[in-house]
């Protein structure tokens with residue numbers, strides 16, 4: 001049984017017994033938001049990350065989801081991407097394509113991936129331009145409160161250093177306010193060249209979910225969610241900066257990742 005609660009300002013937290021339970025809950029959540037978004041505006045605009053997240057989404061290609069999800073209305077983006085060839089094993093596009101997108105009926109023209117033949121800087125500029133075109137044609141909604149796109153769902157993994165997307169602790173990319181997409185050439189996690197959605201875009205989404213598993217994430221989860229002394233450095237931990245201004249924030253984790261949460265410790 002999952003331990004679930006809503007934190008005053010850090011969203012809804014779900015600590016699962018095991019990865020099987022977590023992955024069922026995660027795909028149910030994605031399927032529900034997909035259905036609600038399609039009902040509301042005729043499309044579901046989802047941004048994916050890389051890492052273990054994609055295997056946790058694996059049940060989407062199984063029954064009943066393969067049939068009940070309206071894949072033809074999906075528009076797929078990346079919260080972050082490594083600037084490598086699409087055929088490279090480091091590519092987040094390849095990871096999602098091999099394990100998910102090639103196995104369901106998402107239209108290839110609805111898959112908005114980066115140009116892998118240009119520099120990181122150019123790839124970021126082109127990716128932002130592509131998103132802007134889709135906001136102009138109203139495939140992606142526009143935020144009412146900021147000059148940003150309003151993705152229906154942004155799915156983020158989290159590193160043990162608290163990074164989300166390719167927004168790493170103390171990196172200047174954390175401060176980018178005027179671009180929707182920025183680039184890095186010195187990512188602390190290899191490969192070094194990446195593009196990433198910026199915080200203004202992440203925090204304009206209707207729904208953001210952070211998925212973290214394993215004990216190595218426990219300290220970062222604690223710093224990202226629990227109430228901390230005001231002077232704490234952790235206020236600038238990337239995962240803590242995820243704070244949708246008009247949207248919903250969900251955390252999916254397994255017990256080892258949640259083991260340092262105040263609430264989890266007290267209820268054991």
Ligand SMILES: O=C(O)[C@H](O)[C@@H](O)[C@H](O)[C@H](O)COP(=O)(O)O
Pocket residue numbers: 049050051052053080081082092156157158159163164165166189
């Ligand atoms: O391209 C990337 O490197 C990812 O988008 C990155 O942000 C990832 O989601 C986290 O590092 C968590 O990865 P794990 O879940 O594999 O630990």
